[in-house]
Amino acid sequence: EKQFAVLGLGRFGEALAITLSELGCNVVVVDKDEEKIQNIANLVTYAVQADVTDINALKSIGLKNVDAVVVSITSDINSSIMGIVNAQELGISEIYGKANNAQHEKVLLKLGVKKVFSPERDMGERVAHNLFSGDFIDILELDTNHSIVEVESLHIWEGKTLEQLNLREKHGLNVIAIRTLDVLNASPVASDIVRSGDKLIVMGENRSINEINKLSR
Amino acid sequence: EKQFAVLGLGRFGEALAITLSELGCNVVVVDKDEEKIQNIANLVTYAVQADVTDINALKSIGLKNVDAVVVSITSDINSSIMGIVNAQELGISEIYGKANNAQHEKVLLKLGVKKVFSPERDMGERVAHNLFSGDFIDILELDTNHSIVEVESLHIWEGKTLEQLNLREKHGLNVIAIRTLDVLNASPVASDIVRSGDKLIVMGENRSINEINKLSR
Ligand SMILES: Nc1ncnc2c1ncn2[C@@H]1O[C@H](COP(=O)(O)OP(=O)(O)OP(=O)(O)O)[C@@H](O)[C@H]1O
Numbered sequence: 001e002k003q004f005a006v007l008g009l010g011r012f013g014e015a016l017a018i019t020l021s022e023l024g025c026n027v028v029v030v031d032k033d034e035e036k037i038q039n040i041a042n043l044v045t046y047a048v049q050a051d052v053t054d055i056n057a058l059k060s061i062g063l064k065n066v067d068a069v070v071v072s073i074t075s076d077i078n079s080s081i082m083g084i085v086n087a088q089e090l091g092i093s094e095i096y097g098k099a100n101n102a103q104h105e106k107v108l109l110k111l112g113v114k115k116v117f118s119p120e121r122d123m124g125e126r127v128a129h130n131l132f133s134g135d136f137i138d139i140l141e142l143d144t145n146h147s148i149v150e151v152e153s154l155h156i157w158e159g160k161t162l163e164q165l166n167l168r169e170k171h172g173l174n175v176i177a178i179r180t181l182d183v184l185n186a187s188p189v190a191s192d193i194v195r196s197g198d199k200l201i202v203m204g205e206n207r208s209i210n211e212i213n214k215l216s217r
Numbered sequence: 218e219k220q221f222a223v224l225g226l227g228r229f230g231e232a233l234a235i236t237l238s239e240l241g242c243n244v245v246v247v248d249k250d251e252e253k254i255q256n257i258a259n260l261v262t263y264a265v266q267a268d269v270t271d272i273n274a275l276k277s278i279g280l281k282n283v284d285a286v287v288v289s290i291t292s293d294i295n296s297s298i299m300g301i302v303n304a305q306e307l308g309i310s311e312i313y314g315k316a317n318n319a320q321h322e323k324v325l326l327k328l329g330v331k332k333v334f335s336p337e338r339d340m341g342e343r344v345a346h347n348l349f350s351g352d353f354i355d356i357l358e359l360d361t362n363h364s365i366v367e368v369e370s371l372h373i374w375e376g377k378t379l380e381q382l383n384l385r386e387k388h389g390l391n392v393i394a395i396r397t398l399d400v401l402n403a404s405p406v407a408s409d410i411v412r413s414g415d416k417l418i419v420m421g422e423n424r425s426i427n428e429i430n431k432l433s434r
Pocket residue numbers: 007008009010011012013030031032033036050051052053072073074075076079337
């Protein structure tokens with residue numbers, strides 16, 4: 001059973017610590033802000049007010065016994081770096097960090113951090129693509145050219161069987177599931193009929209998917 | 218062709234504005250910080266230093282002609298709210314906002330914002346699930362019980378055909394694609410052989426997927 005430590009209770013660190021706790025993990029949190037520590041104290045295993053640049057404070061917390069550490073401090077780059085270096089000094093090898101920008105990310109990777117998180121930049125880019133394409137559809141990218149996406153069935157598809165629609169021939173799309181109201185049909189067959197309001201989960205080239213998305217609006 | 222305005226050049230707003238520009242959209246950005254405006258000026262259509270609480274400044278920028286506005290200011294909740302209210306006063310109906318916390322999010326939704334973004338909280342929760350399950354696999358959730366995920370092929374699968382593996386019978390998993398090195402086979406057939414190092418993209422119940430994930434480690 002893994003033990004985690006989260007250093008820095010910004011919005012990312014707080015959500016991470018609380019969710020890990022809800023999943024049943026042991027979570028130690030550290031922050032220099034007394035009020036944040038008090039507010040989270042009964043939601044995690046152990047909450048301690050301390051400065052992450054102080055290795056003795058981290059040692060006395062028992063950070064040595066933790067399996068993985070997430071350093072989620074970005075406004076003070078020195079604290080971010082010292083937090084990571086101190087965790088490494090205490091023998092922790094699995095360390096993650098939140099980065100403030102590309103340069104900070106480079107430094108974290110050079111320090112040997114296992115993975116760097118940039119939630120604001122990542123979502124900014126994703127939302128830009130959503131606003132550009134006009135929808136907030138969940139897409140699973142299989143590679144640079146293929147994706148899996150859920151599309152609203154077109155009116156012209158209603159009442160037809162998958163065999164009649166022949167999306168594979170016409171659009172290069174493989175229908176891998178059909179959602180009718182909230183019921184998922186994960187083994188669609190050629191004789192299945194597409195109903196008004198159905199959503200089709202399709203796999204295919206991005207170009208074909210974009211084509212279908214445009215038609216459905 | 219849609220016109221966008223981004224108010225507030227934090228990490229989220231900046232990534233959003235620059236990505237929209239790279240996608241070929243017209244983007245106006247507003248921030249009270251002169252330096253940020255100068256640094257982004259040649260990356261977007263139009264960058265203006267202004268205070269979003271000043272409706273006349275927004276009017277003189279030509280915000281009335283924009284189709285959608287994203288207000289990405291969170292440290293100053295008053296600026297966030299005034300930015301949204303001013304955009305509405307200028308007749309813009311498609312407005313998005315970044316929220317600092319759950320309470321801020323409630324207010325934005327009450328104001329009629331179309332969608333609220335909380336990148337730090339969302340990624341904090343997602344990373345918690347990844348750390349808990351021990352991997353950072355991309356998952357597409359079809360509903361509360363079914364997902365699509367990519368798994369490493371198990372050693373005991375190597376050299377067998379999909380028909381021999383019969384994952385549908387044994388594990389309730391539908392193999393919808395096979396990735397060999399970087400080549401994607403998006404139309405797998407029963408006679409396809411699974412090779413060492415192949416990744417299988419499977420669809421099925423979450424319980425079955427978790428089972429396979431555990432076996433593959
Ligand atoms: N040296 C330090 N020791 C302990 N805690 C610290 C130290 N420096 C900053 N913190 C804490 O780190 C937390 C995160 O601060 P920061 O301003 O970097 O967050 P942020 O990147 O804006 O977070 P988010 O975007 O996730 O909301 C704060 O609660 C702050 O008190």
